[in-house]
Structure formats: C-alpha cells, structure tokens
Amino acid sequence: MPILETKDLTYTYSIGSPFEKTAVDHMNLQIEEGEFVGIIGHTGSGKSTLMQMMNGLLKPTSGQVLLDGQDIWDKKADRRQVRFRVGLVFQYPEYQLFEQTVYEDIAFGPKNMGLDEKEIDRRVRETAEAVGLREELLQQAPYALSGGQKRRVAIAGVMAMEPNVLILDEPTAGLDPKGRVKILTQLQQYHKRTGCTILLVSHSMEDVARYASKLLVLCQAKAVCYDTPANVFAQSQQLEEMGLDLPQITRVFHKLRERGIAFPEEVYTVKFGAELLKARLEGRDSAC
Amino acid sequence: MLSDITLGQYFPIESVVHRMDARFKIIITMLFLVMLFWGQRWTTLLVGLFFTVLATLCSKIPFKMIWKSIKPLLPILLFTTILNLLMIDGGDVYWQWKFLKITEEGVITSAFMVSRICLLIAGTSLLTYTTSPIVLTDAIEALLSPLKKLKMPVHELAMMMTIALRFIPTLIEETNKIIAAQKARGADLESGSLKQRIKALVPILIPLFVSAFRRATDLALAMECRCYHGGEGRTRLRQLQSGMRDYIALAITLLLFAVVIAANALL
Structure with a gap:
C-alpha cells in the first residue's frame, strides 16, 4: 500500500469570483514508502497547493488525500496528527523562527506533539546533528545565525517531529552552491538513515536528477508524469515543450547524439556521463 | 480568515465621482459632515439624504455596498439609540419602569441621532469607495501643504501613510x-x-515583527539608494487635476449647506 495517495485531488481558489483558478486538477498519485521524490514544474503549476493539501493545511475542493490508506479529511481523522506525520518545510522557512534559542525552536514541533523532556532532548540533538548544526549553536539566538544556518535550523524543526513523509519546498532557494550541496547531501543521508519518504520541490534539474529516485512533473495543475529520473529525462522533448530545463549533462549528451554518436538517451548525472565518455574514449565500449 | 479585512475598500469602477479630484472630494465630504452637525432640524436630514442618494447614484456604487459599511456599526447604533431613549426626558411618557422611562422627546432624539449617524457613515464611506488609498493620501498631502510654511513635515507624513497602506496586503500575505x-x-x-x-500567537507575532522590520530596513535602504530626500522639488506620476465637474459638485454642496443654514434660522 502506498504511504501517500491522492484520488482525483482538486483545488480551486476563489470559487465563484472572477479570480477563480484551479491550482490542482484531478491528480491521482501513489507515493510508495521510502521514495525520494523530486517534484518539478513551473511557477504556478500547483506545487505549493498540492503540498499544503498533503498535510491537511488546505482542504481539497474535491477528491481525497490518503495517508496509509486513511482519508485525512475523514470525520474521525485528526489533522494535527496528520501534520506530525507529514512534515512540511515551507519556502524560506527561516522566517518562521521565533524562539529565543535554536534549541527551543527545534523543540517547538516535538513539544506540540506532547513528548516528554528526554525524548525532546534526544530529537533536538539528533536532528541538529543531522543538518550539521554544531552543539554550541543550540544555545544561540536564531536571529544571530547566518542565512544558511537559519535555514538548517528551520528544517531541523520539522525533522524533529520525525515525520514519515518529509516535504520540502525548495529548501535550497537563495543559498550559495556550497550551502545547497550541503543541505541536499544531509537530506540524502537523513533519507538513507531513517528510511522516511521525502518529497523535494526544486527548480534545479541537476538537484533532482542527482538525489531523487522518482520524479513528479507538474504542468498547468496536472500531474504529467510520475516515473524514474531516467524515464522522465528520456522524454526530453516533452519536458522542453513544457518549458522545463534538462540537466546540463543530459543536454550535452543529446547534442552528441544529434551528431551521430550513439549514446543512450537517459544520461542525467555527471558521474554516469563521465563513465560513458571514458569507456568510449578508451575503446572499451562495443556500441560503435 | 485574514482576507476578509477590507481596509482599503476602494471599489474600482468607472464613474463621475471616481474621476473627481480627490482634493475636492475630501473638502466636499468635510462640508457634508459639518452640515450634518450644523442643522438641528429634520430638514437637515432630508438634505443630507438627498446629497447621499445623489452622490451614490452618480458614483454607481451599489446601495448594497453602502449597507455593508453601515452593518459593522450596528452595535454602536443600537447603543446610542438605547441611551438616548432612556436618558432624554420630555414630552409624553410612553413607558415607565422604576426610574427608566421612554418619552416622546427621547424617541424623537434617538431617531434623529441614528439617521444622522447612518448618513454620516454612508457619506464618508462613499469617499473611500471612490478614491484609492494612494490617491487619497496624495490629496491629503496637497490639502495640508499650507502647513509646510509652519515647518510641518507634511510630505513625510503623507509618505508614511502611503507606505503603511501599501504594505497592508503584503503583511496579510506574510x-x-x-x-x-x-x-x-x-x-x-x-x-x-x-x-x-x-500564548499561541507568540510564534506568529514574533516572525511577523521581525519580517516587518526587515522590510522596513530594506525599503529605507532602497529609497536611500535612489537618493530620495523628501518633498522638496519632487514631481508626481499622478498629478491631481481639478475640472468643471469638481466645481459643479462643490457648488451643489455649498447650495445644500446654504439650505440647511437657512432652514435652521427660519423654521
């Protein structure tokens, strides 16, 4: 059974007014447990709305969101519990920090869950370590930290609830390349260690290509495809028609193919590309 | 829940009143207010009603909208009615219970007061319905500009008002x-x-304040970078222009005011 499932999920803003707009249009998705899903799509393709429906912040206009097969808008369902199980990190989450120390801010979520002191302490320290915050930072005021550190505190604040599904809306927006890699690598390690399901919204094809095990492509309020990165990037033409970029390495290999050099379609990581090239140059490749 | 707040209640349609010079609209509204309080007779209310209906028709604002602006003040209206009913003594006694009584004078006064307040709200809300907040502050600045001679920072005050209005939607979104x-x-x-x-509001208010201050510093910096230095010698994108329709509207208002004064003195 998929951990998160949507059935004919639809959300329409300002129904009945001239500004009426359908942001999510009859989406049917099945997200299996332990997947690292990259979500790509243009601004206004419905990413944020979809995410907010998945943890019960927005009520669908029609359709269902099922968490472990349970409709989260069922009369018996407790939405607050759903939010603890589906953690959502918003864009620029550092603007939500409010406590006097980093420690207390990370502890806000676990405290709301009603955990005991000892468990909270364990979670705060563990997640702080997971996002690479040094021990001595925990007692500092969050406003005294650098932008990248604040971002990591905010992500840790959601991680500390130990959700089964962790959704992140562009966690690397506005960070320098080093900070981006750091956050994404830590996320990947966290994913491997806890085995939780991660949904990562990103504008960077390189990032999703490198870290995701599945890709969800959204276009004009619809889910266009949900497949492995290899299969998604193989449909390069459709992606480009939707105005989405391909990873640079994929574009390079497409150019090579156009020149008649037989390379496979779905090269989307630099590592794989380099191996192919090396094999070809050394003449170990039998294809040509 | 926060999207229900309509602070800038500007109703953007095309009408004579919308096109009027905001300075004149403010002056006319003020004259209207003075007029309502000047007159102590029923003729005042009739003239006021005539003015309000005429202005509303010209502005093409639906009467439903006028009702919408009166509705939130119903508790206050009710309160004044009850106070006036019970406090004012004179004429025939209609009802009495211990020291509380309702008299003829009381009924008349409370009816008069309520009608007056309703007209007051209807007339003034018409100003904000037909004038966008930004234009309104421009006009206030223009009207207050004589005070610059007295070293009053009129432009700065108007700028502060404009900025405050501009950031309300942003802060609501935030x-x-x-x-x-x-x-x-x-x-x-x-x-x-x-x-x-x-207590649950703390996690919302603190980040909100922090972000408001951040925005303020950013804005100040951006203004500084563009060498903004206040009102001296600044020209505007939207010039306020008065025309025939403004003078006609002012003349009608003055005429109605004269009627009220005359009625006050003669009747």
Missing part, C-alpha cells in the same frame, strides 16, 4: 504564510483557553 508554517509544526490556534490562545 501572516498567512507564517500561520501555515507554524500549523505545520503542530501549533494549535483554534482550541484551548483564552490564555493558551494568546
């Missing part, structure tokens, strides 16, 4: 975002005792 983010971390805003609910 608040909604912060609420969503804290809810995602399990913040409980809907249940609990009054004390708990007030």
Whole structure:
C-alpha cells in the first residue's frame, strides 16, 4: 500500500469570483514508502497547493488525500496528527523562527506533539546533528545565525517531529552552491538513515536528477508524469515543450547524439556521463 | 480568515465621482459632515439624504455596498439609540419602569441621532469607495501643504501613510504564510483557553515583527539608494487635476449647506 495517495485531488481558489483558478486538477498519485521524490514544474503549476493539501493545511475542493490508506479529511481523522506525520518545510522557512534559542525552536514541533523532556532532548540533538548544526549553536539566538544556518535550523524543526513523509519546498532557494550541496547531501543521508519518504520541490534539474529516485512533473495543475529520473529525462522533448530545463549533462549528451554518436538517451548525472565518455574514449565500449 | 479585512475598500469602477479630484472630494465630504452637525432640524436630514442618494447614484456604487459599511456599526447604533431613549426626558411618557422611562422627546432624539449617524457613515464611506488609498493620501498631502510654511513635515507624513497602506496586503500575505508554517509544526490556534490562545500567537507575532522590520530596513535602504530626500522639488506620476465637474459638485454642496443654514434660522 502506498504511504501517500491522492484520488482525483482538486483545488480551486476563489470559487465563484472572477479570480477563480484551479491550482490542482484531478491528480491521482501513489507515493510508495521510502521514495525520494523530486517534484518539478513551473511557477504556478500547483506545487505549493498540492503540498499544503498533503498535510491537511488546505482542504481539497474535491477528491481525497490518503495517508496509509486513511482519508485525512475523514470525520474521525485528526489533522494535527496528520501534520506530525507529514512534515512540511515551507519556502524560506527561516522566517518562521521565533524562539529565543535554536534549541527551543527545534523543540517547538516535538513539544506540540506532547513528548516528554528526554525524548525532546534526544530529537533536538539528533536532528541538529543531522543538518550539521554544531552543539554550541543550540544555545544561540536564531536571529544571530547566518542565512544558511537559519535555514538548517528551520528544517531541523520539522525533522524533529520525525515525520514519515518529509516535504520540502525548495529548501535550497537563495543559498550559495556550497550551502545547497550541503543541505541536499544531509537530506540524502537523513533519507538513507531513517528510511522516511521525502518529497523535494526544486527548480534545479541537476538537484533532482542527482538525489531523487522518482520524479513528479507538474504542468498547468496536472500531474504529467510520475516515473524514474531516467524515464522522465528520456522524454526530453516533452519536458522542453513544457518549458522545463534538462540537466546540463543530459543536454550535452543529446547534442552528441544529434551528431551521430550513439549514446543512450537517459544520461542525467555527471558521474554516469563521465563513465560513458571514458569507456568510449578508451575503446572499451562495443556500441560503435 | 485574514482576507476578509477590507481596509482599503476602494471599489474600482468607472464613474463621475471616481474621476473627481480627490482634493475636492475630501473638502466636499468635510462640508457634508459639518452640515450634518450644523442643522438641528429634520430638514437637515432630508438634505443630507438627498446629497447621499445623489452622490451614490452618480458614483454607481451599489446601495448594497453602502449597507455593508453601515452593518459593522450596528452595535454602536443600537447603543446610542438605547441611551438616548432612556436618558432624554420630555414630552409624553410612553413607558415607565422604576426610574427608566421612554418619552416622546427621547424617541424623537434617538431617531434623529441614528439617521444622522447612518448618513454620516454612508457619506464618508462613499469617499473611500471612490478614491484609492494612494490617491487619497496624495490629496491629503496637497490639502495640508499650507502647513509646510509652519515647518510641518507634511510630505513625510503623507509618505508614511502611503507606505503603511501599501504594505497592508503584503503583511496579510506574510501572516498567512507564517500561520501555515507554524500549523505545520503542530501549533494549535483554534482550541484551548483564552490564555493558551494568546500564548499561541507568540510564534506568529514574533516572525511577523521581525519580517516587518526587515522590510522596513530594506525599503529605507532602497529609497536611500535612489537618493530620495523628501518633498522638496519632487514631481508626481499622478498629478491631481481639478475640472468643471469638481466645481459643479462643490457648488451643489455649498447650495445644500446654504439650505440647511437657512432652514435652521427660519423654521
């Protein structure tokens, strides 16, 4: 059974007014447990709305969101519990920090869950370590930290609830390349260690290509495809028609193919590309 | 829940009143207010009603909207009515219970007061319905500009008002975002005792204040970078222009005012 499932999920803003707009249009998705899903799509393709429906912040206009097969808008369902199980990190989450120390801010979520002191302490320290915050930072005021550190505190604040599904809306927006890699690598390690399901919204094809095990492509309020990165990037033409970029390495290999050099379609990581090239140059490749 | 707040209640349609010079609109509204309080007779209310209906028709604002601006003040209206009914003594006594009594004078006065307040709200809300907040502050600045001679920072005050108005929607959006983010971390805003609910506002108010200050510094810096230095010698994108229709409107208002004064003196 998929951990998160949507059935004919639809959300329409300002129904009945001239500004009426359908942001999510009859989406049917099945997200299996332990997947690292990259979500790509243009601004206004419905990413944020979809995410907010998945943890019960927005009520669908029609359709269902099922968490472990349970409709989260069922009369018996407790939405607050759903939010603890589906953690959502918003864009620029550092603007939500409010406590006097980093420690207390990370502890806000676990405290709301009603955990005991000892468990909270364990979670705060563990997640702080997971996002690479040094021990001595925990007692500092969050406003005294650098932008990248604040971002990591905010992500840790959601991680500390130990959700089964962790959704992140562009966690690397506005960070320098080093900070981006750091956050994404830590996320990947966290994913491997806890085995939780991660949904990562990103504008960077390189990032999703490198870290995701599945890709969800959204276009004009619809889910266009949900497949492995290899299969998604193989449909390069459709992606480009939707105005989405391909990873640079994929574009390079497409150019090579156009020149008649037989390379496979779905090269989307630099590592794989380099191996192919090396094999070809050394003449170990039998294809040509 | 926050999107219900309509502070800038500007109703953008095309009409004579919308096109009028905002300075004149303010002056006319003020004359109208003085007129309502000047007259102590029923003729005042009739003239006031005539003015309001005429202005509303010209502005093409639906009467439903006028009612919408009176509705929130119903409790206050009710309160004045009850106070006037019970406090004012004179004429025939209609009803008495111990020291409380309702008299003829009381009924007349409270009816008069309520009608006056309704007209007051209807007339003034017409100003904000037909004038966008930004234009309104421009006009206030223009009207107050004589005070610059007295070293009053008129331009700066108007600028502050404009900025405040400009950032209301931004801050509302920001608040909604912060609420969503804290809810995602399990913040409980809907249940609990009054004390708990007030405490639950802390995680929302602190980030909101921080971001408001951040925006203020950014804006100040951006203005500084563009060498902004206040009102001296500044020209405007939207010049306020008065025309025939403004003079006609002012003349009609003055005429009505004269009628009220005459009625006050003669009747």
